[in-house]
Amino acid sequence: MKPPPFAYARAAGVPEALALLRDAGEDAKILAGGQSLVPLMAYRLARPSHLVDIGRITTHRYVRGDGGGLRVGALVRHLELERATGLTGPWQALREAAGRIGHHPVRVRGTCGGSLAHADPSAELPVVAAALDASVTLQSADGTRTVPAADFFLAPFITALEPDEMLVEVAFPAPPPGLRSVFEEFQVHSGDFALASAAVAVALDGDGVATHVRVALGSVGPVPVRAREAEEALTGGRLTERAAAEAARLAASAAGAAAGSSAASGEVPGGGADFRRELVRTLVTRALDRLKEKS
Amino acid sequence: MNETGSRQDPWLPPLDPVTVELDVNDSLVTCTVEPRRTLADALRGAGLTGTRLGCEHGVCGACTVLLDGRPVRACLVLAVQARGSRIRTVEGLSGEREEPTGPGEYEGNGENGEPGGGARLSDVQRAFRDGGALQCGFCTPGFLMLAQGLLADEPDASAERVTDVLSSNICRCTGGVPIVSAVRAVQRARKEAGS
Amino acid sequence: MNHRTPSVGTSTPRRGVDDLLTGRARYAADLDRPGQVHVRVVRSPLAHGRIAALDTAEALALPGVLAVYTADDLPDVRIPVRLPFAETAETPPLLQPPLARGTVRYVGEPVALVVAEDPYTAEDAAELVDVDIDDLDVAATMAAATAEGAPRLHESSPDNTVSTVSLRHGDVEAAFSRADVVVRERLTMHRHTAVPMETRGLLAEYEPATGLLTLWGGAKVKHFTRQALGAMLGLGPERVRVVEVHVGGGFGVRGEPYPEDFLVPFAAMRLGRPVKWTEDRAEHFVATNHAREQEHEWEIAATSDGRLLAFRDRAWCDQGAYVRSQGILPGLLPALHAAGPYRWEAFAVDSTGVLTNRTPTGTYRGPGMTEATFARERALDLLAAELGLDPAELRRRNLIPAAAMPFAFDAPEQPHVPPVRYESGDFPASFETLLDAAGYEALTRERQRLRRSGRLAGVGLAPYVEIGAVGPFEEAFVEAADDGTFTVRTGVSSLGQGVETVLAQIAADALSVPFEDVTVDFSDTTAVPMGFGAFASRSTLLAGNAIALAARDLLAKAAAEVGGDPGEVRFDRGTVRGPGGATAPAGRLPAGHGRFDKPHPGFSFGAALSLVTVDAATGAVRVLRHAVLHDVGRAVNPELVRGQLAGAASQGIGGALLEELVYDEQGQPLSTSFGDYLMPTAADLPEIDVFVVEYPTPTNPLGLKGAGESGMVGTPAAVANAVADALGAAARPVTRLPLTPGNVRELLRGTPSPQATTVHP
CATH class of the missing domain: 3.90.1170.50 (Aldehyde oxidase/xanthine dehydrogenase, a/b hammerhead)
Incomplete structure (x- = not known):
């Protein structure tokens, strides 16, 4: 389980990283925290020709508000998000999800940008990105472009990133008034890949009526799945137990449809499709219950 | 192998060993490694074999070391990535928060004519020993470093948090529960000592 | 030195532990x-x-x-x-x-x-x-390997089987014909390993x-x-x-x-x-060897008042693709443990090794006995439910009484099959000790409390017997040196259990010298006598008795030098002293030699008890309490033996709930990383309650029984019985492990579940 050979360069800043990336060609990979890439190399399932190490870049290690929205630099460690006590209300799901990634030592090294770019179907942060309508900023030596999360994740481990591009930031738009989000996940035991996850965001008006709802699911399809029927069912009503149960049922059927649409939905032991659907139902129920409780 | 053209090629070629200087336990450790060599392998190659390899894919935690004060899997860090970081391994743990052992207190093992090898044990090591938190000892250095990092970073961690963090590593002999108890005992002792 | 406090029976700190704590210890890769x-x-x-x-x-x-x-x-x-x-x-x-x-x-x-x-x-x-x-063509499962027209793995075995071990005791047909109740179930233990x-x-x-x-x-x-x-x-x-x-x-x-x-x-x-x-x-x-995968078709005949009459066990035990160094043990050991600690009138066991296109199997802590205990104890719980009897009461009525010791089933002797003979112990009293000490009544009350609060909770029990002390023999030498130290050489092995400490304790007591003065050496085949190694919970028992005999021999040799009886000579800082005052340098004495023979293995009693909850919505099982009891004969070092028992139980919980070596139908292994093979960690485990009882066996001078594996043997069965109890009669019965959340949900599916649509507790 020794990694195959590769050329290595450490970049001091983003421009240098982008130059190295272009120089290295199609089979190069960015090395950030390395918590997903290095194990794949140990199993020789990934064989990059070049690694561009961006781990020391300091300019993209920020979490900052931006006109009500939130910008997170690619090199923010999961541990930093987990400990960012200011991430409440609309950003609560982000903090909760970060705290569920791998084990503690993995969260010490792993980066936000790395997790998104890796696009593992069972990863946590892509689900949050989907629920909070995030977009990612992709930069190359030629310039930058912004891609909504919905268009970024294409298939398991495949994204809209070009070989010479680097994901430099994820941006969350200013939330509708009163938005709150939570993250729920089921792992057989802590640190494992999730069998199912759900990021749920709801904005309630003064009367407790949902004005904006997002239900995003992980580990149930090739990419994060939006449970749109569940969102529509909840929008315009109160978060009653009955409404939550119905939304959870709709979310489970969305999960089932997503699983059916792809054979490569991230095989995790002990996770048959029926079971994942049941888990989605439970997780969405629990998430909505938490959102209701606080209102 | 690549054609970057500049005189100062930024690329370390795949199969050419390079000299890497690492700051390990406050000493300079120089190793000559290919870029692909993991930090765990580099440390072990430098004779620091207390950092053990149990899975090489970042799950078991036997290779846990402190990198800039925080626990990481040394099998998931390349040696070249660790340049410029402070690394602590189990070999640097003795002497931390040591206490002189009183007469009659069990200190060394007396085995093979090496009465304890002269090293004093840290409070975490002593708590592991006294709490039955090890059997075969293979996972022990990784757990010690994980515990060391946690206790320094979050001295007031709740019982639940201690269990959660210590569940990052696997102990096949004890299951890990006695390790949690040992770390909780250190927390209490440090609190009582007011440190 | 005359009136030393004995070291045996005390929790002497383990030796060599500092090397493990400082990273100085050298493993093979080092x-x-x-x-x-x-x-x-x-x-x-x-x-x-x-x-x-x-x-x-x-x-x-x-x-x-x-x-x-x-x-x-x-x-x-x-x-x-x-x-x-x-x-x-x-x-x-x-x-x-x-x-x-x-x-x-x-x-x-x-x-x-x-x-x-x-x-x-x-x-x-x-x-x-x-x-x-x-x-x-691939035979990826035992079913595929034994089906009509299955691909043949080896020329010499047309039906892909290795050999069948058959045990017979009493008149099975007659016992079944008298039965008021007959319970049948097919029970499957899954592939997992050490x-x-x-x-x-x-x-x-x-x-x-x-x-x-x-x-x-x-x-x-x-x-x-x-x-x-x-x-x-x-x-x-x-x-x-x-x-x-x-x-x-x-x-x-x-x-x-x-x-x-x-x-x-x-x-x-x-x-x-x-x-x-x-x-x-x-x-x-x-x-590395896989283990455990077996199927048992169990059938029990009993009376309506809960007396066990007879059983049949038709077992199929996976050998993998080859027979490895442990031969037919995967099929033999479960057969020897099928009867367990109960007084059966009759039984029939047929256990067949099956070849499949997967990694060969061997022994994993508590081999055969863990599988047999799972099958038998699950079947007994089904019987208890059928009879409306408390599971503890069913066991209580059928354990072999102390008065019947030594006890043997009258199975005809066969080559390759060691006799199933229980030398000593008090099974019923030991069982009651577990129920009392672990608080069976309190646990069942706790279960009711949890159930009233809407949770699925269950209690499970599993008594067992464990084979140990497998011979044929061990030898030991004890040498005295002029500096006052003693070196013990023996051929067993240390696998991280602390056996070197335990053996030094035995030697120190036999010589009446301080523990600190005794070194145990077994690491090098050129320096130590012939030996058979560390397996089947045998090291302390066989080497310990050989050491005690070698120490006695050294004292006899010393007495020949300085006069008096062996019991009267004393070692004192490198000098040996006779009762008349004569002295000699200890280093001049020839080494004492001892050999302990154990022609037949022994069996010892134990039991496990578990309280679990199940999250009905996710199928997640949580073991809240887990207790193991074992009769060790005599505990040389109580702390070390407790550590062995607790560690083995923790592994057993992992095996029951998490671990599985999965293959696809083409024989491709799907569990080749710790992401796929889930190992228990602190968050998955309770603190294990350990109860050690001591009924010394008369069959060796120290009275020891095997213990190193015993925390394992009853654990998966107790957890399985507890989960079955938690799921209740409406769910499908627990007939196979592991009880992963997905598998538990499958058992619950279709049953009304109190939590599926309610909120997180």
Whole structure:
């Protein structure tokens, strides 16, 4: 389980990283925290020709508000998000999800940008990105472009990133008034890949009526799945137990449809499709219950 | 192998060993490694074999070391990535928060004519020993470093948090529960000592 | 020195622990020899096929590669069976060659060996060995292997079975015809295994000048390994030295002779350079023995008042693709443990080893007995439910009473089958001790409380017997030195259990000298007597008694020197003193020698008790309380034995709830990482309550019984019974492990679940 050979360069800043990336060609990979890439190399399932190490870049290690929205630099460690006590209300799901990634030592090294770019179907942060309508900023030596999360994740481990591009930031738009989000996940035991996850965001008006709802699911399809029927069912009503149960049922059927649409939905032991659907139902129920409780 | 053209090629070629200087336990450790060599392998190659390899894919935690004060899997860090970081391994743990052992207190093992090898044990090591938190000892250095990092970073961690963090590593002999108890005992002792 | 407090019975701090805490301890991968090279095993990517071509040219051309060996380079040898009673007429043609000869039979089977200057290059080169395999039909499960028209794994076995162990006691048909109640169930234990944190590792060095081969890293049965290697490599066993180093857990799988134990020394001899091999984790999951997979068709006959009459157990035990060094133990051991601690009038057991295209199996802590206990105790709980009887009461009414000891079932004697004979103990009293100490009544009240609050909660029990003290014998020598110290040499092994501490305690007491003055040495086959190794909970018992005898012999030799009876001589700082005042330097005494023979294994009693909750919505099982009790005969070091029991129970919980070696229908292993094979951690486990009872056995002078594995044996059964109790009669019965959330949900599916749509507690 020794990694195959590769050329290595450490970049001091983003421009240098982008130059190295272009120089290295199609089979190069960015090395950030390395918590997903290095194990794949140990199993020789990934064989990059070049690694561009961006781990020391300091300019993209920020979490900052931006006109009500939130910008997170690619090199923010999961541990930093987990400990960012200011991430409440609309950003609560982000903090909760970060705290569920791998084990503690993995969260010490792993980066936000790395997790998104890796696009593992069972990863946590892509689900949050989907629920909070995030977009990612992709930069190359030629310039930058912004891609909504919905268009970024294409298939398991495949994204809209070009070989010479680097994901430099994820941006969350200013939330509708009163938005709150939570993250729920089921792992057989802590640190494992999730069998199912759900990021749920709801904005309630003064009367407790949902004005904006997002239900995003992980580990149930090739990419994060939006449970749109569940969102529509909840929008315009109160978060009653009955409404939550119905939304959870709709979310489970969305999960089932997503699983059916792809054979490569991230095989995790002990996770048959029926079971994942049941888990989605439970997780969405629990998430909505938490959102209701606080209102 | 690549054609970057500049005189100062930024690329370390795949199969050419390079000299890497690492700051390990406050000493300079120089190793000559290919870029692909993991930090765990580099440390072990430098004779620091207390950092053990149990899975090489970042799950078991036997290779846990402190990198800039925080626990990481040394099998998931390349040696070249660790340049410029402070690394602590189990070999640097003795002497931390040591206490002189009183007469009659069990200190060394007396085995093979090496009465304890002269090293004093840290409070975490002593708590592991006294709490039955090890059997075969293979996972022990990784757990010690994980515990060391946690206790320094979050001295007031709740019982639940201690269990959660210590569940990052696997102990096949004890299951890990006695390790949690040992770390909780250190927390209490440090609190009582007011440190 | 005259009136020392005995060391035996005290929790003397374990020796050598500082080396483990400081990282100084050296495990196999930590050893280096000057000029060493590294090997990598090329393994079959397919479960069954014929090797059409093997091209090593590209690998050999890689810089840094020294050699690539295939089966053609090797003598035509097989890894032999270690225990005579585990070998049958059927086993010789089913043994594994070190490298596949013509046919591959499981994914991971060694097909070639690459030698290179460093492990990274060796792995690169191994990928370049081109193995062309024409695939054959695969028997990926026991069902597939025993079906009509199944692909045949070995010429010598047309039905893909190894051999069948049959035990008969009493008149089964008559007992069943008298039964008021008959319960039948098919119970399946899944494939899982020991997975020690240290993978296997070896370092071999051959000195042509002396013809001496040294192998570092072989633990557990090093004398057998020496003998086997001597024969296979064409060296006399006296030319082979096996040195044990620190070991990161054994649990049955480490230290058996494996293909690599031949390949590594073979390469060292061929190349004339030290050769090192460190198994990696992905290899470990396909190369090191698997264990446990069995199916039992159980049938119990009982009276309406809960008296057990008879049982039938038709068992199918997975051997994997070859018979390995443990021979037919995967099928034999469950047969010996089917009856357990109960007074049956009659039984019939037929246990068949089945060959499948998967990694071969061997023993894992509590082998055979854990599987048999799971099947029997699950069946007994089904019977208790049928009778409307409390599960504890059903056991209580049927445990063999103390007055019946020693107890033997009157099964006719057969070759290969040790007698099932219980030497001593008080099963009913021990069982009550567990119920009282762990608070069975309180746990059942707690269960009711949890149920009233809407949770699924259950209590499960599992008494068992455990085989131990497997012979044939151990020897020991005790030498005195003029500096006042004593050296004990014995042939057992240390696998991280602290056995060196326990043996020093026994020697110190037998000599009436301080514990600190005694050193135990067993690490090197040239320095220690013949020995049989560390398995079947035997080390303390066999070596301990041999040491006690050797110490007595040393005292007798001292008495011959200084006068008086052996009981009257005293060692005092390097001098031996007789009762009349005569003295002699201790170092002048010849070594004391002792040998303890154990022609038949012994059995000891234990029981496990578990309280669990199940999250109905997710199927997640949580073990809230878990208690294990075992009769150890006599606890030499109570803390160490408790640690062994608690650790074994923790492994048992992992096996019951998480761990499984999964294969697809093509025999491809799906559990080759810790992401797929889930190991228990602190968050998954409760603190284990351990209760040690001591009913010394009269069959050895120290009164000891085996204990190292016992926390395992009843644990999966108790957890399974507790989960079944929690799920209730509306769910499908628990008939197979592991009880992962997905599997538990499957049992619950279709039943009204109180929580499926309600909120998180």
